[in-house]
Amino acid sequence: MGHHTFDAGKAAKLEDTAARYRSVSREELLWGLDLTGTETVVDLGSGTGFYTDDVAPHADRVYAVDIQDEMHDHYREKGVPENVELVTSGIEDLPFDDAELDAAVSTMTYHEFATDGALAELARVLPSGGRLVVVDWSADGTGEDGPPLSERFSETEAATALDDAGFAVEFGATRPETFLVVATRR
Numbered sequence: 001m002g003h004h005t006f007d008a009g010k011a012a013k014l015e016d017t018a019a020r021y022r023s024v025s026r027e028e029l030l031w032g033l034d035l036t037g038t039e040t041v042v043d044l045g046s047g048t049g050f051y052t053d054d055v056a057p058h059a060d061r062v063y064a065v066d067i068q069d070e071m072h073d074h075y076r077e078k079g080v081p082e083n084v085e086l087v088t089s090g091i092e093d094l095p096f097d098d099a100e101l102d103a104a105v106s107t108m109t110y111h112e113f114a115t116d117g118a119l120a121e122l123a124r125v126l127p128s129g130g131r132l133v134v135v136d137w138s139a140d141g142t143g144e145d146g147p148p149l150s151e152r153f154s155e156t157e158a159a160t161a162l163d164d165a166g167f168a169v170e171f172g173a174t175r176p177e178t179f180l181v182v183a184t185r186r
Contacts, residue, residue, distance in 0.1 A: 023178050024107060024135040026054040032105075032133035032171070032182040035059055039102035042125070044091055045109025049075040049084070055105065056081040063087050063101075065094065091118040099127035108178075110136035110158060111151050119165035123185060130185040132167060134158060141177035155179035 029051060033041065035058045043052045046064035048071060056062050064080075065087045066072060072086045080086065089095055091113040104122055106113075122132060137146035139154040146152070153161075158181050159169045167183035 024051075024180065026051075028180070029054060029105065029107070029133060029135070030058055032180065033058075033103050033131055035103065040100070041103045041105065042094070042096070042101050044104055044106040044122075045112055046075070046086075047071045047109075048078065049080065051105065051107045052084055053081065056084050059083065059103075061085070063096075065089050065091070092121055094121050094125050096125045098124055099130070101125050101130065102127070103131040103133075105133045107135045108137060108146070110134045111147055111153060114153060114158070114161060116161075116165070119161060123166040126185040128185055132162070132181075132183045132185070134162070134181045134183075135178055138174055138177060138179045140174055140179075145177060153179075155181060159183075 037058060037060065039059050040061045041055055041059045042063045042065055043055060044065055046052045046066045049064055052062055052064045060083065062084045064075065064084050067090050069088050072088060075086065087095060104126060126132065137152045139149060139152040143149040155172045155174045158179065159172050162169060162181065162183050166186050168186050169181055169183045171182040173180045
């Protein structure tokens with residue numbers, strides 16, 4: 001599988017509300033995270049903060065992690081909520097202590113970091129019972145939007161990889177172009 005990052009020059013496309021919510025709605029994302037308002041959450045591959053902004057009012061603290069400083073620049077321009085901290089990092093080497101985070105979310109970025117090392121790192125920073133919500137482009141889709149089919153995973157492949165990394169998959173769904181997996185750290 002090829003792994004790439006989204007072109008920061010096209011960041012405005014990431015703010016297309018109708019297109020983004022066709023992939024996963026705010027309500028579905030929040031349902032998967034099941035937040036009480038006291039949690040520390042990490043948004044993996046946060047980009048312009050589109051979904052970070054949806055999570056922030058429902059968490060104590062949110063870390064918006066992106067490997068590209070340019071994406072953080074776009075987020076700063078639109079305004080970053082007070083409880084959100086921007087972190088420039090890859091997923092394979094997150095700057096958090098063991099079990100420091102309560103939950104993690106990845107929206108349309110799993111295909112960019114899905115390696116054994118990155119999944120082990122997620123397992124390291126989440127405690128037992130910590131939630132992980134993954135929504136990504138499905139290998140079962142058409143490939144008309146998003147990355148090429150050759151760079152995508154199926155729901156089953158993602159669930160298997162998460163299980164191997166120490167997560168218990170609680171829910172999975174495949175849609176026409178995307179999949180959703182909700183898991184907890186064992």
